[in-house]
Amino acid sequence: xxxxxxxxxxxxxxxxxxxxxxxxxxxxxxxxxxxxxxxxxxxxxxxxxxxxxxxxxxxxxxxxxxxxxxxxxxxxxxxxxxxxxxxxxxxxxxxxxxxxxxxxxxxxxxxxxxxxxxxxxxxxxxxxxxxxxxxxxxxxxxxxxxxxxxxxxxxxxxxxxxxxxxxxxxxxxxxxxxxxxxxxxxxxxxxxxxxxxxxxxxxxxxxxxxxxxxxxxxxxxxxxxxxxxxxxxxxxxxxxxxxxxxxxxxxxxxxxxxxxxxxxxxxxxxxxxxxxxxxxxxxxxxxxxxxxxxxxxxxxxxxxxxxxxxxxxxxxxxxxxxxxxxxxxxxxxxxxxxxxxxxxxxxxxxxxxxxxxxxxxxxxxxxxxxxxxxxxxxxxxxxxxxxxxxxxxxxxxxxxxxxxxxxxxxxxxxxxxxxxxxxxxxxxxxxxxxxxxxxxxxxxxxxxxxxxxxxxxxxxxxxxxxxxxxxxxxxxxxxxxxxxxxxxxxxxxxxx
Numbered sequence: 001x002x003x004x005x006x007x008x009x010x011x012x013x014x015x016x017x018x019x020x021x022x023x024x025x026x027x028x029x030x031x032x033x034x035x036x037x038x039x040x041x042x043x044x045x046x047x048x049x050x051x052x053x054x055x056x057x058x059x060x061x062x063x064x065x066x067x068x069x070x071x072x073x074x075x076x077x078x079x080x081x082x083x084x085x086x087x088x089x090x091x092x093x094x095x096x097x098x099x100x101x102x103x104x105x106x107x108x109x110x111x112x113x114x115x116x117x118x119x120x121x122x123x124x125x126x127x128x129x130x131x132x133x134x135x136x137x138x139x140x141x142x143x144x145x146x147x148x149x150x151x152x153x154x155x156x157x158x159x160x161x162x163x164x165x166x167x168x169x170x171x172x173x174x175x176x177x178x179x180x181x182x183x184x185x186x187x188x189x190x191x192x193x194x195x196x197x198x199x200x201x202x203x204x205x206x207x208x209x210x211x212x213x214x215x216x217x218x219x220x221x222x223x224x225x226x227x228x229x230x231x232x233x234x235x236x237x238x239x240x241x242x243x244x245x246x247x248x249x250x251x252x253x254x255x256x257x258x259x260x261x262x263x264x265x266x267x268x269x270x271x272x273x274x275x276x277x278x279x280x281x282x283x284x285x286x287x288x289x290x291x292x293x294x295x296x297x298x299x300x301x302x303x304x305x306x307x308x309x310x311x312x313x314x315x316x317x318x319x320x321x322x323x324x325x326x327x328x329x330x331x332x333x334x335x336x337x338x339x340x341x342x343x344x345x346x347x348x349x350x351x352x353x354x355x356x357x358x359x360x361x362x363x364x365x366x367x368x369x370x371x372x373x374x375x376x377x378x379x380x381x382x383x384x385x386x387x388x389x390x391x392x393x394x395x396x397x398x399x400x401x402x403x404x405x406x407x408x409x410x411x412x413x414x415x416x417x418x419x420x421x422x423x424x425x426x427x428x429x430x431x432x433x434x435x436x437x438x439x440x441x442x443x444x445x446x447x448x449x450x451x452x453x454x455x456x457x458x459x460x461x462x463x464x465x466x467x468x469x470x471x472x473x474x475x476x477x478x479x480x481x482x483x484x485x486x487x488x489x490x491x492x493x494x495x496x
Contacts, residue, residue, distance in 0.1 A: 023069050030155030036066035038177070039166040039185055058133070060166065060187035070189035073156075077149065077193055086147055087196060088203040089416070093216030094192040097416045100294040101406075103215050104352045105417065105453055107222070107293075110211070111302060112452045114224040115264055122234055123222040124278060125291060126241060127256035131217035132195055133183035136249050137161050140184070140198050147197060160190065192216065198248070206240040209233040215294055235278050242281045254280055258288045262300055296352050302451065304353040308360055315345045315367045323374050331377070335390045338371055343395075350399045351406050356450040361396050361492035368395055384495065394494030400486055403457040404464070408477045411469075422454040438462050460489040 026032055043056035078096070081087045087095065092103035111121050128134070141158055149157070164180040184191040184198075195216065202219065203212050210223045210233050221241065223234035245252050259278055278285045290299040290306050297307035322337055346364055355361055372386040373379055379386075387393060409415045410422075424440040439458045449455040461469070468484060471477035487495055 019065070019068065022065070023072065026069065027152055027156055030152055030159055032066065032156070032159045034163075036063045037160075037164045038063070039164065039180075039187070040169045041166050042169055058168075058186055060185040060191075061169075062185060062188050067189050070160075073153070074190050074193050077190075080149075081147070081197070084148070086200070088200055088214070090203050090207075090212055091196060091200065091214045092416070093214065093218070094196060095416075097414065100215060101349050101351060102416050103213055104294055104296055104349060107213055107220070108298075108302070108352055109422065109452050109454055110224065111222075111262055112449060115262065115302065116449060118264060119224050119226050120230070121222060121224050121262035122231065122277060123220055123260045123262065124234065124238055124280075124285065125258050125260070125293070126219040126221065127253045128217050128219075128245070129251040129253040130183075131199075131250055132186050132191065134250055135183050135195065135198055137182065139248055140194060143198055143201075144194075147200075157190075157194075161194070199250075202241065202244055205244045206237050208237050208240065210237040212237075218294065220293070231277060238278055238280055252280065254283045254285075257285055258291055259285045260288055260291050260298060260300065262298075262302060264301075294349075296349050304355065304451065305360065307353050308355060308364060311345050311348075312363060312367055315342050316370070318342045318345070319367065319371050319374070329377060331375070331390060334375055335392070338368075338390075338392075342367070342371065346395055347398060347402070351402050351453050354399045354403065354453070354456065356456055356491070358491050358493070365395050365492055365494050368392070394490070394492070396490050396492045396494055397486060400457065400460065400489060401481060403453065404461060404481060405474070405478060406453070407457065407461050408469075408471070408474065412474075414474065457489075460486060463489075 039060035039062050041058045041060055043053075044059050046055055046057055048055040082096070092098040092100070111123075114121050140161065141154065144154055144157060161184065164185065165177040166180055167177045168175040184194045199214070199217065203214070206212065206221065210221050212219065212221050214220075219241070221234060221237050223230040223237075225231065225233075242252065257280055261277065277287060290297055297304070297310055299306050318341055322341065326333075326337075328334060346367060355364070368387075369383055372383065372390065372392075375386070378389055381389070406415070410417050410419045426438045426440050439462055441455060441458050464481075464484060468477065468480045471480055
């Protein structure tokens with residue numbers, strides 16, 4: 001075993017040296033071997049008609065050696081962009097400390113605060129047709145140069161995106177190789193970063209007096225207003241986006257662009273406009289009452305009831321499929337199935353939609369109740385006993401843990417969310433920075449704010465022992481958090 005380990009270590013060292021030599025030669029000459037530019041495209045079905053090729057996402061399987069070099073270059077480019085603050089702070093896709101959660105939290109909180117101040121919110125969701133596949137090579141290289149990427153690196157990137165070939169692979173069937181004339185290769189390491197650079201200036205070009213949030217090619221423009229000027233500003237931003245897309249040859253899919261008008265739930269239904277409010281390149285945009293935004297359903301009053309109902313329905317369908325298809329008595333298998341196949345539906349981005357009302361909390365909890373009840377060997381036990389045997393906890397408690405973990409990340413600069421934008425701290429003058437401090441709740445119209453992540457778990461965070469809040473690492477915080485009894489802050493009937 002010792003000799004084998006010594007042999008493998010030497011092989012790895014030798015491999016590193018050969019790789020470094022090849023990479024340096026490629027970079028110095030701005031050249032990639034032709035085999036590195038070949039891609040095998042695996043069509044991944046999305047949704048809709050399976051006979052329609054447009055309903056498939058092409059994922060490019062590229063050379064592993066090239067991917068290793070791409071990773072090295074990607075890290076250097078990303079460090080350069082972040083150090084010089086060249087990427088918009090409104091871009092949450094493929095960026096460090098950014099995610100779908102940070103994107104949605106920023107939006108949801110702004111919209112909730114807007115409603116609490118009796119404002120209207122209009123959100124225009126923009127969809128680009130085949131955005132990753134439509135980028136013109138010359139325009140991408142132009143933008144790379146404008147952002148300061150020049151010399152041998154630019155020459156290498158030019159070789160990377162030009163002269164590519166691909167063939168489609170379905171099971172054991174192969175098409176012939178064809179030239180790739182546009183786009184960044186999906187499935188590559190560098191592709192997402194190159195796309196972010198290409199779309200980055202859409203923020204400065206389009207936002208104006210409105211706000212914008214991006215997650216890769218998912219773009220939403222929104223205006224929070226109390227007079228018609230807000231609507232006019234949003235329309236101007238939409239017009240600017242159309243102009244930007246025409247210049248850079250990214251086609252907007254008007255049929256998939258929608259407007260969500262968010263209104264105070266206390267206002268009459270007549271105040272919610274059903275007619276078209278905005279035009280995109282002269283085409284009226286459809287007004288919708290709800291929309292799926294990065295996997296979370298938002299409706300016109302930000303209640304998240306529809307989202308919760310949707311995920312419960314999907315989860316119960318999976319529960320039914322499992323118990324109809326399997327008859328295993330192994331509790332470890334049953335538990336693993338629930339944790340990997342069903343529970344993720346009930347927890348995805350829960351920090352955005354976590355309900356504050358008991359009846360919604362109990363509806364979500366009922367999925368786990370039903371699942372554990374259908375396990376014959378433990379069906380006669382109480383809910384908490386079933387959870388204990390399976391090594392599970394109430395779903396409400398898990399969501400509270402997620403809230404507190406996100407709080408810890410924010411207060412320790414582990415996420416893009418700036419704590420000063422959302423929280424107010426009270427520091428007693430006699431205490432040092434590492435000693436006790438408390439978060440102060442806002443007091444204006446809390447009915448809406450109850451659903452905000454930045455409001456609902458403040459009391460619980462304040463109650464945590466100082467030794468937990470001052471944990472030196474995220475792992476330590478998670479470990480210590482498990483030892484804290486948080487049942488006092490649970491609203492539902494999980495412990496009944």
